[in-house]
Amino acid sequence: MDAQGPILSPTLPDDADVAVRVRGLVTGFGDKVIHDGLDLDVARGEILGLVGGSGSGKSVLMRTIIGLQTARAGRIAIFGHDALDPDPEAQRALRRKWGVLFQEGALFSGLTVAENIEVPMREYLALPDAVLAGLAAARLRLVGLPADAGAKFPSELSGGMKKRAGLARALALDPPLLFLDEPTAGLDPISAAAFDDLIKVLKETLGLTLFLITHDLDTLIAICDRVAVLGEGRVLACGTIEQLRNFDHPWVQAYFAGARGRAATSGTPNETKAA
Structure with a gap:
């Protein structure tokens, strides 16, 4: 060889x-x-x-x-x-x-950013809504998004923010x-x-x-x-x-x-x- x-x-x-x-x-x-x-x-x-x-x-x-x-x-x-x-x-x-960030973020358009991040948590974790909201907020901070981004819909985000939101969801379950x-x-x-x-x-x-x-x-x-x-x-x-x-x-x-x-x-x- x-x-x-x-x-x-x-x-x-x-x-x-x-x-x-x-x-x-x-x-x-x-x-x-x-x-x-x-x-x-x-x-x-x-x-x-x-x-x-x-x-x-x-x-x-x-x-x-x-x-x-x-x-x-x-x-x-x-x-x-x-x-x-x-x-x-x-x-x-x-x-x-594992977590996945797809092209364009692949966020659910009918859910807010916070709700998008909570999707995998709701599938795998039996936690109260308040706890899920706190975990979603922590993921937003982790990827450098402001707290008010959680209440926005994907259509209200810039391209870079969508990528970060998708990354936050990929990190939802650590x-x-x-x-x-x-x-x-x-x-x-x-x-x-x-x-x-x-x-x-x-x-x-x-x-x-x-x-x-x-x-x-x-x-x-x-x-x-x-x-x-x-x-x-x-x-x-x-x-x-x-x-x-x-x-x-x-x-x-x-x-x-x-x-x-x-x-x-x-x-x-x-x-x-x-x-």
Whole structure:
């Protein structure tokens, strides 16, 4: 095996502390195969970025890991527990271990922000309304939203506030694992940089593990410990930005070592975003 192989492998050693472990995953729609024998490990406590070309199956991979789409074959373990276990009670218990921020926040338009945050609490926790309201208010503070945001409806929020509200809901049950799908998409550079900073602070203060889908090179550089590159139905490589810039694959080279990649790494991430 060449020197790049073990360094940029999508899998970690068997004795590594792994939050998410995917082996031999096969997914598809009809006759179209999306992932074919995909392997990937996410280490506990890291921020793993996931990139890939349009149609490479980034969101499909995330949705399959969290059980919103059915795998055709393969194994998925989350904190050592079988994520494909058909037992409903086992699935319910496992779902409490993660939170999800979907694209655009995916807030319920007919509920206030506070009510949106309370949704997972009401599903899993038997607590009085006053306690739920207090917990929702605490999540708002955690993501940097003002107290009066809780009474507003999603339509009354800016794009950045919607993202933060969605993040507050993802944190409702204090999960150790977060899945974020294009968290800075649609935000202006300053708001995107502020959201990156928030994610990094939450990761460090709460000890979170994050699986983050993004096209934003600045986000990858600013907060990700490793980046996995999806293509050809599998993870082509997984490593640091610098390692990926030296990885000999046409798409990886074009993405990380091309003009945009060089521009993103020419200064500090926040300087690039705010320019």
